[in-house]
Structure formats: structure tokens, C-alpha cells
Amino acid sequence: MLSIRNLSATVDATRILNGVDLQINAGEVHAIMGPNGAGKSTLGQVLAGRDGYTVTDDVTYDGADLLVLTPEARAAAGLFLAFQYPVEIPGVGNMYFLRTAVNAVRLARGLPEYGAVDFLALAKEHMARLDMDPSLLSRSVNAGFSGGEKKRNEILQMSMLEPRLAILDETDSGLDIDALRVVAEGVQALRSPDRAILIITHYPRLLGYVVPDQVHVLSGGRIVRSGNSGLALELEAEGYGPTFAGQSGGATSPSIPLDAVPTP
Amino acid sequence: MTDQLQELVEREYQYGFTTDLDTDVAPKGLTEAVVRLISAKNSEPAWLLEWRLGAFRHFLTLEEPTWPNVHHEPIDYQDMSYWAAPKAKGPAPKSLDEIDPEMREMFDKLGISLAEQERLSGIAVDAIIDSVSVATTFKARLAEVGVIFCSFSDAVRDYPELVRKYLESVVSPRDNFFATLNSAVFSDGSFCYVPAGVHCPMELSTYFRINAAETGQFERTLIVAEAGATVSYLEGCTAPMRDEHQLHAAVVELVAAEDSQIKYSTVQNWYPVDADGRGGIYNFVTKRGRCAGARSKISWTQVETGSAITWKYPSVILQGDDSVGEFSSVAVTTNYQQADTGTKMIHIGRNTTSTILSKGISAGHAQNTYRGLVKILRSATGARNYTQCDSLLIGPDCGAHTFPYVEVKNDSAQVEHEASTSKIDEDQLFYCRQRGLSAEDATSMIVNGFCREVFDELPMEYAVEAQALMRVSLEGSVG
Numbered sequence: 001m002l003s004i005r006n007l008s009a010t011v012d013a014t015r016i017l018n019g020v021d022l023q024i025n026a027g028e029v030h031a032i033m034g035p036n037g038a039g040k041s042t043l044g045q046v047l048a049g050r051d052g053y054t055v056t057d058d059v060t061y062d063g064a065d066l067l068v069l070t071p072e073a074r075a076a077a078g079l080f081l082a083f084q085y086p087v088e089i090p091g092v093g094n095m096y097f098l099r100t101a102v103n104a105v106r107l108a109r110g111l112p113e114y115g116a117v118d119f120l121a122l123a124k125e126h127m128a129r130l131d132m133d134p135s136l137l138s139r140s141v142n143a144g145f146s147g148g149e150k151k152r153n154e155i156l157q158m159s160m161l162e163p164r165l166a167i168l169d170e171t172d173s174g175l176d177i178d179a180l181r182v183v184a185e186g187v188q189a190l191r192s193p194d195r196a197i198l199i200i201t202h203y204p205r206l207l208g209y210v211v212p213d214q215v216h217v218l219s220g221g222r223i224v225r226s227g228n229s230g231l232a233l234e235l236e237a238e239g240y241g242p243t244f245a246g247q248s249g250g251a252t253s254p255s256i257p258l259d260a261v262p263t264p
Numbered sequence: 265m266t267d268q269l270q271e272l273v274e275r276e277y278q279y280g281f282t283t284d285l286d287t288d289v290a291p292k293g294l295t296e297a298v299v300r301l302i303s304a305k306n307s308e309p310a311w312l313l314e315w316r317l318g319a320f321r322h323f324l325t326l327e328e329p330t331w332p333n334v335h336h337e338p339i340d341y342q343d344m345s346y347w348a349a350p351k352a353k354g355p356a357p358k359s360l361d362e363i364d365p366e367m368r369e370m371f372d373k374l375g376i377s378l379a380e381q382e383r384l385s386g387i388a389v390d391a392i393i394d395s396v397s398v399a400t401t402f403k404a405r406l407a408e409v410g411v412i413f414c415s416f417s418d419a420v421r422d423y424p425e426l427v428r429k430y431l432e433s434v435v436s437p438r439d440n441f442f443a444t445l446n447s448a449v450f451s452d453g454s455f456c457y458v459p460a461g462v463h464c465p466m467e468l469s470t471y472f473r474i475n476a477a478e479t480g481q482f483e484r485t486l487i488v489a490e491a492g493a494t495v496s497y498l499e500g501c502t503a504p505m506r507d508e509h510q511l512h513a514a515v516v517e518l519v520a521a522e523d524s525q526i527k528y529s530t531v532q533n534w535y536p537v538d539a540d541g542r543g544g545i546y547n548f549v550t551k552r553g554r555c556a557g558a559r560s561k562i563s564w565t566q567v568e569t570g571s572a573i574t575w576k577y578p579s580v581i582l583q584g585d586d587s588v589g590e591f592s593s594v595a596v597t598t599n600y601q602q603a604d605t606g607t608k609m610i611h612i613g614r615n616t617t618s619t620i621l622s623k624g625i626s627a628g629h630a631q632n633t634y635r636g637l638v639k640i641l642r643s644a645t646g647a648r649n650y651t652q653c654d655s656l657l658i659g660p661d662c663g664a665h666t667f668p669y670v671e672v673k674n675d676s677a678q679v680e681h682e683a684s685t686s687k688i689d690e691d692q693l694f695y696c697r698q699r700g701l702s703a704e705d706a707t708s709m710i711v712n713g714f715c716r717e718v719f720d721e722l723p724m725e726y727a728v729e730a731q732a733l734m735r736v737s738l739e740g741s742v743g
Contacts, residue, residue: 048698051690071697080698087695091713100709101699108700140713157699 001026001196002047002165003060008221009039009046010054016042018221024165027193031207031232032200034218035240040200041084043218044169048081049074061165075101076108078164082154082171084200089141094153097141098123102160126159129189131182148179155186166190167198172206184209204232289479290347296320299448302347306417306451309424319437319447326441332604333633333665334573336509339546344511346449348479349393388413390454390470392483402466411464411495412457416484419455426457430488434517434554434581442513442575443550446482450515453483458493460521467723469498472512480511487517489524491557496527496723509572514549522557522584527565529722530578534570539628541600544572551578552608555587555616563590564607565721572601577635579608582616582644589618592718597630597662606636606667611644611677620651623715626662633665640677647674653683656714658707 002024009017016039024030034040046053049071059066066074089097103113114122124134130152142150151171158166168187172180187197187210199206207215207229215232217225219240225231290301299320303313328339388402390413406413412423419427437447454470472483489495512534518526534545547570553562564578580589591607609618624632638649655664664685672679688710696706712719712731719727 048694050694070703071694072700072702075698075700083695083698087689087691089692089695089710089713091716092709097696097699097709100705101696101701104702104705105700161699 001062002066002198005059006057007043007046007059008056009042011042011052016053016221017046020218020222022216022223024196024198026164026196028213029191029197029199029210031212031215031229032198032218032223033202033204033215033232033235036202038218039221040218041169044081044084044167044198044200047074047167048079072104073108075161076105078162080158080161080163080166082151082158082166082168084169084171084173086142086145086150086154088143088145090143092141093137094139094141095120095123095137098137098157098160101157105161123156123160126156130156130159130186132156147174148176151175151179151183152186155183159186159190163190164194165196165198167200169200170202171199172201172203180206181209204236207232288349289345292345293342294320294323294346294445294449298346302449302451305347305349306420308417308420311428312420315431315437316448316450319444320449322438323441323444323448326444328441332575333631333635333667334575334602334604336546336573336602339509339511341445345479346482347451349451388466388468390415390468391473392452392454392470393473406464406466406468409462409465410459411462412455413468414455416450416453416455416486419486423455423457426488427455427486430486430517430519432517433519434552435515435550439550442548443515446484446513446515446550449480450482450484453485453514454487455485456487456495456497458489458495458524460490461492462490463493464495467496467498469500471500480513482512483514485514485516486519487526487528488519489521489526489560491521492523493521494525494527496529498529498531498723500531500533509544509546511546511548512571514551516549516551516578518553518562520553520555520557520560520562520584520587523559524557525561525563526553527563528553528578530564530566530568531722532566532568532570532574536570536572536599536601539599541629544601545570547571547574547576549574549576551576552581553579553589554581555584555589555613557587558584558613559586560584561588561590563592563721565590565592565718566594566605567718567722568593568595568603568605571603574601574603574605576605577607577637579610579637580618581610581612582618582647583612584616585613586615586617587613588616590721591619591636592621592721594623594625594715594718595632595634596625596627597632598627599630600628601630602633603631604633604635606634608637608639609649611638611640611647611649613644615646616644617647618649620649620653621717622651622653623718624653624655624664625658625711625714626655626664627658629661631663631665633667635667635669637669637671638679639670640672640674640679642673644674645676647677649677649679651679651681653681654714655683655685656711657685657687658711 004020004022007017007020008015020043032040046055049069055067099119106113123137127134132152136149142153145153154171171183175183184206191197199210199212211229215227215229216223290298299316303316388406390400400414403413435443437444456468458464487497518528520526534547536544555562562580566578568574578591582589589609595603595605597603606622607620620636622634624634626632634653636651638651640647653666657664666683668681670679688707692710693706696709697703719731
């Protein structure tokens, strides 16, 4: 579904991504881990079409060039990014925002738009599953939300936008254990044979709930290690240290060819 | 800003059409003869002609003010006509059904229905083309409860004692350059009188349309609410697209007796300048209300999206004890538009309160200025003011300016001022687009959110219109 070949990204003359290769097939869940500043968030932003990066080389999504599309066209094509820091939009009702977004995406996908009444019912259903207070619908988008409320709001948007490729950028950070479980259930519910999920995280704890098919370590702007879900636990025990050591040798990337990684 | 938010290229002005009405136009130029002609056209009494001539003579001694933060070529006051009116075809229409179909069609095109039965929402409309009122709807129904709503010229004829009592009771003909000009040459306008204890049963509105070329519009509106009365009034304005600038210099006076309330809303969408800076209306307007009685309240709400230059400061004189003044404003400027707008709150009575909420939005090469005065006189013990002034910039070539003036002569007063200036947020824009909204929809949504508190002040149906208008105004302001 998503195929990234030798992706580089530069912002203000600083190279952040430096030759990322990644192949994600429909039905798979991949995790990207790595130390701070490795370029994890940048990868999510570049894939979603954030302005301001100079991006080279090709990324194909469903066989088409992803990088030429506007952010909204990528959203319509099913790409969703759960933000590490969800943005506040004062004066814009959360419900109105959600419905406008869902209907814009549905329209682009050739589906009928939801009417206000149907949509409200649907939103409330999703919110109940995420254990969200329905009054959040009448507040401004993320304005004054707690950290946990913001993250749940991201998952609410994700579940209603029905993406084909969901990228979760540190959605688990700053969540208490109950919120983490609710969020994890929301992600798990999205898992299906025609969808792919890319989880960007610091910590393996989310991966205990949503077990990934593959785990990649991003460091210095490239993927330096890939493995199955056991790699996450290994990293938890050992830290990212050996990975760095492998890189500091100055040689070219010790990245394992993706083909060589056994699929569980 | 990045290339997502490019300078505004061009935008469509929906109301820029011209209607081919057979029009009577006064010869160009500002002379005593023209003042007399206008007075004669309206069959005015001698006292009003004298009043006009007094203003005209005073005008000759004045110079155009230079203090506003706007720039334009000098206006040649002799190179425009001061009176224009669609020619009457036969005798004056006796009822709304007899109105010239072309005129009716023009208002239909503007979305203003002159047929009462079609107006389900029950809004009384006074429709003004160029210098004259062509129709006022729901007069009879309003008369049942004692509310007078008619054109200014009808009021001069039918209720001269009321006009005489309240004319210039808020804005003197010597108030300022443009008010003096208006006093000399004002043509039509709306008059509204709500007797004591009456709650006006419907929204009143005036729709101003400039149609004739090379003509100025100088209307005068007078609204009086007697003790305990309430009234909500709305004005809308549009004009055809033309390459030359046209002058609109109106005067609005509001008088509120004790325990009365006047709510005055404006959705101003005069033709703005085009992308190259050509044409557009010069909107130089004096609007002021007087809270004459105790516990009276005057609220100004304005959504200003049109005009090449806007120069207006809807103000409140808080004379009665415990009276309340409010000003809520959204001013949008794009292309080469300029706005210097704000308010004056003059606190005279005890425990008077005023609130100012101003939202300025600039895009393209526009310059947007908030100018506001809060004046607390020695007598105004316990007076309070709260001012909030927010500016939003879209693109790299526009400007926002704030000139707050505060004069306090009474130690017990509380005056608060908050101001912010922000650029439209790249993170917000990306967030919306990632969720599937186009850049344009996202901008419109963010800007509407920014203006939300002001839109909430508008009567419901106009709030919807204002949002739509905002959208049209900003169309093309993102790449």
C-alpha cells in the first residue's frame, strides 16, 4: 500500500530524513521507534504533506505518487495522521469541524454526505466507545482540552474518517494507563485486512496492546534496524544504544533489507 | 508565510451588476443651488432647507481631515453628483405591488424581497436606491403597535415635529467634515420611532444600493426608542463594480430613553477595490448613539467587508446612569482595501458600562486600523470599560494597526484593554487540511472561528449571511 524508497527531507538546510526505505502492505501494522530527534515525527508530517520540507525521491501510495498530492487530497485518499500535538482552533465547534471533515472526505470518495442528525448519532456512538464526554462536541476544537482529551479526540476523528493508512504520531505519550487502553482499543478496532497502521512511538507500551507486524528503528534520519514485535521488547531492555554504536562506525546504513524480515 | 497563503489574487464581488434604471441625476458639483435642488426634490419645509444651508456654509470653511490612517488621491467634491433617483414612471406607487418591476428584480437579485408575503422571517425593509427610498415593507403592521418605520423624507412630511426634535440631537451638523457634508446634501434614509413601552415586533432593516455612476450616497438615519422600548435594526449595503471611486457619507443618530434598548447591526458590503486598486466605495460614515435615559442600552454590531476605504466609528454617549454601550466589530480588508474603524465610548452618567470587541482581518495588501476612544468624564463615577482588540493577518503584505485612546477623569473608573495580533496559524491550516478540508475551506473556518464572538451578536439569519460573506471576501486569499 505504501512504498517509500530512499526518502530524504530537509528543512532550513538541515537534513532530517536521510534515505528512508519502508514498505507497508494492506492489513499490516508497523511501528517506528527511535530516540528523540531521529526524524520520526518528520516522517509522519512529510507523508501527510506538511509544507516547509524539501523532499526528494519517491513515495508511492496505492501505486501512485503520494508527494505530488495536497494534504487534503492525501486525506481523501485515506491517509490520516494523528498529531503528536493536536491543534486548537478557537471559535470552531468540534462537532462542526468533525462533520465538515468527514463530509469533505466522503464527498471526495464519492460517498453521500451525512446529515446533521445522523452524524450526531454516529459521533456519539464513537465517543461512547472512546469513553469521551459528549460535551466535548460542543466545545471549540481541542481548545482547553486536557492532554488525554486531545488524544482521544484524534482517535475519534480517525475512527470517523475511516482511513486506509493511519499514522499515529506518539499518540500514546502523556496518556495514563486507562486512557492508553481506550486509545489502543480504538486503534485495534481500526485494524482490518484492507487498512494499514503506522505507529510512531518512543515506548513499547502501546505495542503491548496493538501488536505490530514489524518494528523499525529510525535513527539519524534512516531506518537502521527492522524486526518483528520482539524487537520492541529488546529495545526496551537494551535501549537504543547498540543501534547508535552500529551507526557511529561511519559505515553505510546497517539497515536490514526489508525483504529479509520474516513476516509473523 | 509560505506559499500556502499567497497574496490575494482576485475575488468575485457578487453584487457588482448594474441595473439599467432610467435615472434622474443632479448636475455635478456642490453648490448652494444643488442643496436647494435636493431640498426641493424632497418638498422640504423651509426650516430644513435653512438647516441644510447652514451646514453647507459651514462646510465651505472646513478641510478634509488627514488624521485617518488611510491614503487616497484627493477627492474632487465638484466632480460628482449629489443626488440621483430612479425616474418615476407615472404617479408614485400606492402599494408595493406597483413598484417598477426592474427595481423589484434588482432587489430580488440582491436577495431582498420587497413582497411582504414572501418574507416569512418577517423583516421590515426600507429599500433605498441612490438617493431615494423606493419601498418600505410592513408599514401597516408596524403602525398597529405604534412603530413608525418609513423613509426619512416621508418622516419629514408626516412627522415633522419628531424629526425636528431629534435631528442633530446626537450628531451636530458641525460634528466633522463628512457629517457636515451629509447635513448639507443628505437625501433619503430611514426613520424609526418606537413609542414608550413597545417592543418592536420584527427586525427592521434598510437596504442601501448605489446604482447610478459618478454619484455619491448621503443618507441619514434616525432611530428613537422611547422609555422602555426595544428595537433591533439592520442595514445592508451593496454597489455595482465601477472603476471610479464613489463616496458614501452617511449619518446615523440613535436616541435611547430610559430603560430602552437599541440594537443596530450593519453588514457592509459596498463594492471594494479590485486586485489592482481600482474603484470601490469610500465609506466615510458618522454613527453615534446617545443613551439619554437611565438603564438604556445601545449595541452596535458591524461586519465590514466591502468598500475601498472605510472610515467609521459607531459610538455611544453614555449619558443616563447605569446605561450600557456595546461595540462588536469584524472588519475584513483584502486586496488594496483600507479600513480605519473603531468606536468612541463617552461615559458621562454614573455606573455606566461599555464593552468593545474588535476583530480585524487583513489579507493581500490591505491595511486595517482599529482606532478607539474610551473617555470617562469626571461625573462618571463607577464607570467601567472592557476593550478587546484582535487582529489576524493573512499573507506577508498586509498590515494591522491599533490606536487605542483612553481618557479617564474619574478615579473610580475601571478600564481594561486587551489586544492581540496573530498570523493565520500554519499548524491550524495543516491540521484542517490533513482532515480533508481544502485550504480555502480551512481558512474560512479558522477566520470564522476568530470572528465567532461578534457573529454571535448578529440576529440569527444575518449571522449565517455574515459567515457566507466572509467566505466570499476571502476567496482566493490562499493559494
